[in-house]
Amino acid sequence: MKHALGRPPVALLLVATLAVAVVALPLVALVAQAHPKAISEALRSQALRQAMWLSLITSVASTTICAVLGLPLAWVLARLTFPGRKLLRALVAVPMLMPPVVGGVALEAAFGRTGLFGAPLLAHTGFSFPYTTWGVVLAHVFVCLPFVVISLEGSLRALGQEYDVAAATLGASRWHAFRRVTLPLALPGIGASLLLGWARSLGEFGATITFNGNYPGTTQTMPTLIYVAHESDEQAVVALSLIMLAVSIGILVALRDRWLVAA
Amino acid sequence: MAGGGVTGLVVDLSVRGRLDAAFAVPAGAVVAVVGPNGAGKSTLLGALAGALAARGTARLGDVDLMRLPAYRREVGLVFQDRRLFPHLSALDNVAFGLRSRRRPRKAARATAMEWLERLGVAELAGRRATDLSGGQAQRVAIARALVTQPRLLLLDEPFTGLATDTAEALRSTLATHLSSYDGTTLVVTHDDRDVAALAERTLTIEDGRIVGDGGREPSR
Numbered sequence: 070m071k072h073a074l075g076r077p078p079v080a081l082l083l084v085a086t087l088a089v090a091v092v093a094l095p096l097v098a099l100v101a102q103a104h105p106k107a108i109s110e111a112l113r114s115q116a117l118r119q120a121m122w123l124s125l126i127t128s129v130a131s132t133t134i135c136a137v138l139g140l141p142l143a144w145v146l147a148r149l150t151f152p153g154r155k156l157l158r159a160l161v162a163v164p165m166l167m168p169p170v171v172g173g174v175a176l177e178a179a180f181g182r183t184g185l186f187g188a189p190l191l192a193h194t195g196f197s198f199p200y201t202t203w204g205v206v207l208a209h210v211f212v213c214l215p216f217v218v219i220s221l222e223g224s225l226r227a228l229g230q231e232y233d234v235a236a237a238t239l240g241a242s243r244w245h246a247f248r249r250v251t252l253p254l255a256l257p258g259i260g261a262s263l264l265l266g267w268a269r270s271l272g273e274f275g276a277t278i279t280f281n282g283n284y285p286g287t288t289q290t291m292p293t294l295i296y297v298a299h300e301s302d303e304q305a306v307v308a309l310s311l312i313m314l315a316v317s318i319g320i321l322v323a324l325r326d327r328w329l330v331a332a
Numbered sequence: 333m334a335g336g337g338v339t340g341l342v343v344d345l346s347v348r349g350r351l352d353a354a355f356a357v358p359a360g361a362v363v364a365v366v367g368p369n370g371a372g373k374s375t376l377l378g379a380l381a382g383a384l385a386a387r388g389t390a391r392l393g394d395v396d397l398m399r400l401p402a403y404r405r406e407v408g409l410v411f412q413d414r415r416l417f418p419h420l421s422a423l424d425n426v427a428f429g430l431r432s433r434r435r436p437r438k439a440a441r442a443t444a445m446e447w448l449e450r451l452g453v454a455e456l457a458g459r460r461a462t463d464l465s466g467g468q469a470q471r472v473a474i475a476r477a478l479v480t481q482p483r484l485l486l487l488d489e490p491f492t493g494l495a496t497d498t499a500e501a502l503r504s505t506l507a508t509h510l511s512s513y514d515g516t517t518l519v520v521t522h523d524d525r526d527v528a529a530l531a532e533r534t535l536t537i538e539d540g541r542i543v544g545d546g547g548r549e550p551s552r
Contacts, residue, residue, distance in 0.1 A: 231415055234383045237402035238409040239429035240480060245403075249428070253419045 099310055107304035108311070117305060119286050120294035121312070127202060127290060128270040131209035135217040135266045138210070140259070143221035144247065148230070158222075165215040172211055173279025180207065181280075200281050205288050208276040217266035224258025225251070261327055268320045272313065341484060341516045343380070345388040345398075351375045351540040357533075359393075362510050362517040364531035372540035373520040374412065377486040380518075381409040392484055392516070403432070405484075408477035412488040412520075414469045416461035422448065422472045423457040429480040447475040452505060467498035474506065478513075485517040491526065503529050 111117060146158055164172055180187040180198045191197045198204040232254060236246035252259075274292040281288040283297060291309055298305045344354040351372040357363050365373050379386035382402025390397040397405050416425050423444050430440035448454045451471040456464060464472060470490060477485060490506065491499035507529050510517055519530055527534055536544030 231413075232417060234402070235409075235411065235415045235417070236428070236432070238381045238383060238405075238407065239432055239476065240403050240406075241428070241432040242403050245432050249431070250417060250419075254417075 096314065099307065099314065103307050103311055104304060108308040111302065111305040111308040114305060116285050116289070116294060116298075117309065120289050120291050120309075123202065123205070123286070123288075124271055124290040124292075127205045127209055128267055131206045131213055131270045132217075132263055132267040134206070134210050135214050135270075136259070136263055139214055139217040139221055139262075139266075143218050143225055144251070146218070146222045147225035148233070158219075161215050161218050163215070164211060165219070169212055169273065169275025169277075170279050172276035173208065176208055176211060176276060176280045180204075198280075200284065200288060202287055204281040205277055205290065208280045209270040209273050212273050212276050213266040213269045216269050217262050220262035220265055221255075221259060224255050224262060227258065228255055261324055264320055264323060268317065271316060340393070342391040343389075345376070345379050345386050345390055347372075347375050347379055347384065347386045347540075349540075351379065351386070353537065353540065353542050355535060355542055355545060357516050357518070359516055360514050361533060362519065362531050364527040364534045365518055365520045365537060366522070366527065366534055367537035367543075371537045373537055374488055375540070376537065377409060377488050377518065377520060380484065381405065381407045381486055383409065397484075406480070406482050407484045407486060408480065408482035409486045410470075410473050410477045410488060410490055412492060414466075414473040416464070416469055416473055416476070418460070418462045420461060421457065422453065422459050422461060422464065422468075425461055425472055426476045426479050429476065433480065444475070444479055447479045448472070450509065451475045467494050467502060470494065470502060471505070474502075478509070481515070483515045485513065485515055487517065487519045489520055489522065491521075491523065500525075506530065 142161065146154065146161075177184060177199065179185050180190070182188065182191055182197050182199060187197055187199075198207050228251065232250050233243075233246050236250045237243075241249065272292055273290070274296065277288070277290060278293050278296070283289050283293045285294075289297075291313060295306055295309045295313075298309065340359045341357040343356070346352045353372070353376060365376065367373055375384070378384040380390055380397060382397070382400070382405055386398065388398060392405075392407075397407065416422075417428065420428065423441060426444035426447055427437075427440040430443055431437065435443075445454060445457060448457055448471075451474055453468055453471045453475070456468055456472070461469065461472070474487075474490070477487075487506075491502060494502065503526065510530060517530075519526060521527060532547075534544070534546055535542055536546075
């Protein structure tokens with residue numbers, strides 16, 4: 070390796086190595102702790118299978134909802150100019166920055182049994198979100214939607230308006246241009262954004278457990294199962310954690326062009 | 333609404349800090365728009381096509397284009413950068429304007445194919461826009477702008493970036509086509525050969541204003 074600007078400072082290299090250790094050591098330890106036999110036993114447990122299944126269903130459902138709700142909002146933020154747009158974007162981004170537990174509390178205030186909207190909903194329909202699988206999906210959507218919207222908006226902006234303009238001069242209404250030009254061109258960005266949202270949903274813990282508790286079969290997802298199993302069954306915890314680590318690495322590989330290549 | 337007829341163009345447009353131009357062009361005329369870089373030539377085309385916001389009027393026949401959104405103007409614009417849709421084939425690029433007007437896919441593709449033939453690139457119909465050479469892409473872009481039979485055709489430096497012989501061939505194809513086109517055409521160009529081959533009149537723009545309006549020779 071040649072350094073045209075001189076040798077890199079040792080102090081920077083040392084601290085950089087320390088940073089790598091902080092990230093890597095726990096992951097290495099997690100893998101090292103795993104006993105294949107105990108893990109295969111843990112994988113047969115019903116609680117674990119239930120939690121995996123529930124995590125899969127709720128994360129796919131919430132990602133789908135995030136796509137349907139997020140794409141129009143991202144388009145509005147990326148393509149329209151109106152007073153208060155920056156404020157709107159800030160509002161959308163807030164759940165991304167606040168502790169998920171606080172999100173759970175906020176959801177309770179809105180959709181809890183005695184919540185602002187939850188109480189009339191319960192009175193009129195007999196349905197309420199908390200402590201149901203629907204509640205898990207709602208919590209996931211609340212937490213993941215900001216990630217999806219902000220990421221989608223970035224993709225739409227990166228695409229630019231040039232092709233929208235070309236479509237308009239060819240007689241395409243904005244709706245036609247959106248469907249036939251913007252959407253197909255933004256597809257890679259949309260895919261990456263949704264994968265990011267799905268990963269966030271799969272790992273969601275704070276808002277979910279606060280709003281829905283931790284009931285096997287209805288509200289217990291992989292992360293909330295890890296939380297309770299941590300007290301009792303160490304190998305189950307390691308097994309669950311390894312599965313989630315593997316999923317994260319899978320997502321990283323899928324998004325390698327976006328994340329592993331420095332701009 | 334569509335194609336042809338006696339529809340002259342009467343323009344009085346301004347784009348803040350970039351353009352303040354008034355002129356009239358009779359129906360069917362081909363007018364070259366010349367002037368230095370940054371003079372406002374592309375701005376003029378963009379304003380007429382609705383690609384950017386402008387004040388004033390641009391009457392095409394009895395319609396003021398400025399009162400219509402871009403997609404209702406029936407104006408064909410060939411961009412300097414071609415701007416073909418990269419996710420579509422050459423054929424679907426050309427069919428796009430017809431599909432926007434709700435023509436059935438099959439009919440739209442058949443008409444698009446005729447236009448690719450006229451521009452001499454029928455054999456490239458199935459090729460992705462991104463796999464075309466500069467000259468091929470420009471032929472497809474021209475076919476795409478013409479297929480809807482716009483009443484006003486705007487060409488922004490149509491031969492820029494092409495090899496000399498490619499440009500020459502395309503210039504003569506376009507000249508042939510424009511001689512039978514009954515809409516009005518504005519061609520932005522830097523090249524006197526374009527003026528000589530295509531235009532019967534020259535508008536010269538400097539600093540956003542029309543400073544010359546004359547015959548075939550650019551007035552300088």
